[in-house]
Each structure stands twice: as structure tokens, then as C-alpha cells.
Amino acid sequence: MLDDVLIGLDQSNRMPVLRMLDQHFDGWQIVLLTHDRVWYEMARFHLADRDDWVAVEMFEEKQPDGTPMPIAEVVRPFVRPASIDAIAANIATARKFHGMNEYAAAAVHARVAFELSLKKLCERKSIPVRFKADPRELKTEDLLSAIEKWLGDPKQAQIKPNVEPAIKNVRLARKVVLNQFSHSTPVNLADAEVKNAIDAVEVLQKAFKDHVPTNEAAVP
Secondary structure (H helix, E strand, O other), rough: EEEOOOOOOOOHHHHHHHHHHHHHOOOOOOOOOOOOOOHHHHHHHHHOOOOOOEEEEEEEEEEEOOOEEEOOOOOOEEEEEEOHHHHHHHHHHHHHHHOOOOOHHHHHHHHHHHHEEEEEHHHHHHOOOOOOOHHHOHHHHHHHHHHHHHHHOOOOOOOHHHHHHHHHHHHHHOOOOOOOOOOOOOOOEEEEEEEHHHHHHHHHHHHHHHHOOOOOOOOO
16 A cells, blocks of 8 residues: 655656556556645546446535535545546546536547557557647647658558548537537537537547557556
């Protein structure tokens, strides 16, 4: 059990710890605890392709209105299982909000799944992406264009026909729902537009998983 033992390491030095655990503690049950949300999401992102890890989130119990429980009350933690696959989890959440007619919230989760899917493929296949000094300025268009350029390489001739239709489909959804500026001002999101965007992201992720071979180590 490792209880936030990585808190003193920067992000680049935390990934080797995952590799060490994978290589030297095979056969052990490992419990990795952290309060660091960024590290949690990073580990979850890198372990998404594994079937021997699970993600669990623990929260402090709150009152129905969202405020903390009174000090006189016994504060109980509650555990919420989370999918280790953040892409699939965001697609599922997008569908849940869409079913509740919460189109703006559904669109946000569809965008998150879309971005994670692109980043995952770029990392797996070491696809060069336009450099940004501030990573927050990296846009999904940069990722998508880099993937399209990679698919244009003759070496990817067998992959391209299986992935290109999904990319064309998701580009249609980018005009409104998957556009990063679509939520900065009031936007009228239609039911069908949001559903088509969620479907497009799910099809794209499935195309990446089914047709792009994985030739990486078990833990990046």
C-alpha cells in the first residue's frame, strides 16, 4: 500500500514508479492512494488499457444541498467506483446527461472524451504534435491534424481506410458540439447534434482501439 508516497516527485518521475511496480511486483495486490487529482487522472490515463487495475474515488459525505455535514454529525466517507478508462467513462457520462436533456453538460463530456482519445493515440504511437510552450494552448485541431498527417504516411496504408471515415465523421461534429468555443457563449445545442457528436467520438475511439496496433510496453 502506497499512501501518497509520490507526493514529493514531479510528474515526469512518477511514471517510472508505475513501471517499477509493474516489473518488480507482479503478482502483488497494489493499492495506490493519492489526494493529488492531477496525478490520479494521469495514472488513470496511462493505465486505461489495462484490465488488472481499477479506479476508486472516495469522498466526504455531504448534505443534500452540497454543504459539509455539521460537526456534531458523524462524517462518513463514501466510495464511488470509477472506470479506469477515462475515455469510456466520459462517453458514458455524456450519454447520461444527454438522456436527461442536459445538452451543454453532455457536450462537455463528449469534448473531454474526444481530447483524451486523440492524446492517447498520439502518445501511444509517438505522433509529433505542434509544440506549445503552454500545454493549455494545445488544441484538439493540432492533435487531429497530427494524426491525419501520420495516417498519410505510406506505412499506415492498412490503418488509414479503417480510421479515416471516423475522423471525417468527428470533424462534422467539431463545427458545434466538439468546438472548444461552443460553450463560451450561449449556444443552442440540438438533441440530435449532441447525440451525433457522442456517437462520433465513440466510433473514433473504437476505430483507434480496433485498427491501430499497440506496440508499446504494458505501462508507458
